[in-house]
Amino acid sequence: MAEQVQMLQSKIEDESKLLQTLQREMQKYVEGRQKLIEQSHENEMVKKELDLLEPDAKVYKLIASVLVQQTLQESKENVSKRLDFIGKEFKKVEDLIKENTNKQITKKTSVQKMQEQLYQIVQAYQQSLNK
Numbered sequence: 001m002a003e004q005v006q007m008l009q010s011k012i013e014d015e016s017k018l019l020q021t022l023q024r025e026m027q028k029y030v031e032g033r034q035k036l037i038e039q040s041h042e043n044e045m046v047k048k049e050l051d052l053l054e055p056d057a058k059v060y061k062l063i064a065s066v067l068v069q070q071t072l073q074e075s076k077e078n079v080s081k082r083l084d085f086i087g088k089e090f091k092k093v094e095d096l097i098k099e100n101t102n103k104q105i106t107k108k109t110s111v112q113k114m115q116e117q118l119y120q121i122v123q124a125y126q127q128s129l130n131k
Contacts, residue, residue: 008118012111019107026100033093040086047079 050072053059059075060067070078
């Protein structure tokens with residue numbers, strides 16, 4: 001009886017630790033998603049600004065501490081590529097968040113079932129002592 005209780009408590013502890021690990025991972029994913037959202041907004045603003053420019057406008061790109069001239073078309077293509085990349089990364093992070101959420105639900109359910117089993121064992125033991 002005591003062995004069964006200890007084993008269940010140990011399993012509950014292990015599952016709880018795994019659940020905490022999943023929650024920490026989720027926090028990282030959410031932070032990553034937020035950064036991607038910010039980058040997307042920034043690049044959308046740059047795209048809108050570039051769309052306002054005349055076709056012969058001079059555009060400069062900051063590389064390290066040097067301004068390098070680019071054509072307007074190159075700048076627009078670079079921003080579009082960045083937006084595509086950010087969109088793909090966002091999709092990956094969303095998939096990771098969804099997967100992590102499902103794992104957390106499974107772990108929580110598992111822990112709850114084990115806690116119920118433990119409660120039932122303790123109740124049965126207490127009832128046997130009262131007889």
